[in-house]
Amino acid sequence: MDWIRDNKPLAAILGVTLLGSLALGYMVFSSWSGYSESSDTYQAVGVQINNLKSEKLAPTDANLKSKQAAVAAYATEVNRLGTALVTLETAVEPIKEIEFQAKLKAKISETRTQAAAAGLQLPEDFAFGFEEYTGKLPISAAAATELSGYLDALNELVQVLMKSGVKSVDLLQRSRLAAETQNAAPVQPANNNFGRPMQTAAPILDKRQIVLNLTLDQGPLQLLVSKLTNPEDMKYFTTLRLLRIESQVQNGPLRKDVRIAPPDQTQLNNASPVQDPNKKAEAPSDEIKPPPAAPVDVVPVFGNELLRVRMEIDLVRFLPAARGVAAQAPAGN
Structure with a gap:
């Protein structure tokens, strides 16, 4: 310091x-x-x-050509599948307005007769969901043609219900077509963030929704679901979008409601060891006879009720644009 x-x-x-x-x-x-x-x-x-x-995916010319070839092969397969689906579509013949109404009434009458023979109960106002056209005509011949194809598909669906063993159809509703309305607004293309309309490919399919309320048993329900996906039973393309199942009986029975039928007197006489003294004894025989049936002492409480089912089905119709869907898809940025 x-x-x-x-x-x-x-x-x-x-x-x-x-x-x-x-x-x-x-x-x-x-x-x-x-x-x-x-x-x-x-x-x-x-x-x-x-x-x-x-x-392997380095940005080289060889890899670019390889990717382009793979995309082209994929597009070819997609277009081939789309062409096959369009080819499998059932053709719809042009029809006039009055002809569609006559066809509808004929199908209703024919289906009611077939349903009565098959044990299928239909609603009183059953008309395949086209109730309004039993009293008026479609707005145009083009609408009548589309409705005619729609009617054919619904008629095919009801036929499948009959073949599957459905007990009753409690409700049948369908979605309306755009052609049924006089002033159908065209679909506007969406805009991107830059204010320019985005490229959109042509629609390749049309979905029509069908709502069904059914009463049936478990076996027919399984058979119905299987037939809807089998082209041999249902020639129209369908997809099951919703399936809701509930028992027809929600609550168990009360004890006082469960009654056992009295036994048959004949069975009691046969099962009783006491023999009538006036009855002649049967000659001895080597024949083996089954014992008489026992009297009924139990009754089933659950298991005899049916199922109530709600089904929402998409009826898929492939449009001509499906033939070239891969070529029409917009290129990615």
């Missing part, structure tokens, strides 16, 4: 130099650390770039 008091100028110079050296050392250390981190990051990015260049 005496030396510092005796040499104040020199001590001040030495102190400033020491502080400057420490600050400079800290700056050098920080810069070196930042350099090391940046160098490591640069080297890691370089390794990633080299790895990407060595991969």
Whole structure:
């Protein structure tokens, strides 16, 4: 301390130099650390770039041609499938408005007769969901033609219900077609973030929804679901969108409601060991006879009720644009 008091100028110079050296050392250390981190990051990015260049999907001309060939082959298969689906569609013959109404009434009468023979109960106002057209005509011949194809599909569906063993059809509803309304608004293309209309491919299919409320047993339900997906039973394309099942009887029976029928007197007489003394004894025989049936002492409480089922079915109709769907799809950016 005496030396510092005796040499104040020199001590001040030495102190400033020491502080400057420490600050400079800290700056050098920080810069070196930042350099090391940046160098490591640069080297890691370089390794990633080299790895990407060595991969099979590297952006080379050979890989580009290979991808284009694969996409072209995929598009060919998709278009081939679309062509097959359109070919399998049932053709709809042009029909006039009055002819459609006559066809509808004839189908209703014919189906009621068939349903009565098959044991299928239909609603009183059953008309395949076309109740309004029993009293009025479609708005145009084009609408009548589309409705005629729609009617054929619904008639085929009711035939499948009969063949599956459905007990009753409690409800049958259908979605309306755009052609049924006089002023159907055209679909406007969506806009992207830049205010320009986006490219949209032509629609390849049309879905028509059918709602059914049915009463049936478990076996016919399984058979119905199977037939809806089998082209040999249902020649129209259908998809089961919703299936809701509940028991016809929600609550168990009360004890007072469960009654056991009295046994048959004949069975009791045959089962009784007491023999009528006036009855002649049967001659001995080697024939083995089954014992008489035991009297009924139990009755089934659960298991005899039916099922109530709600089905929502999409009737799928493939449009001509499905033939070239891969070619019409907009290219990705």
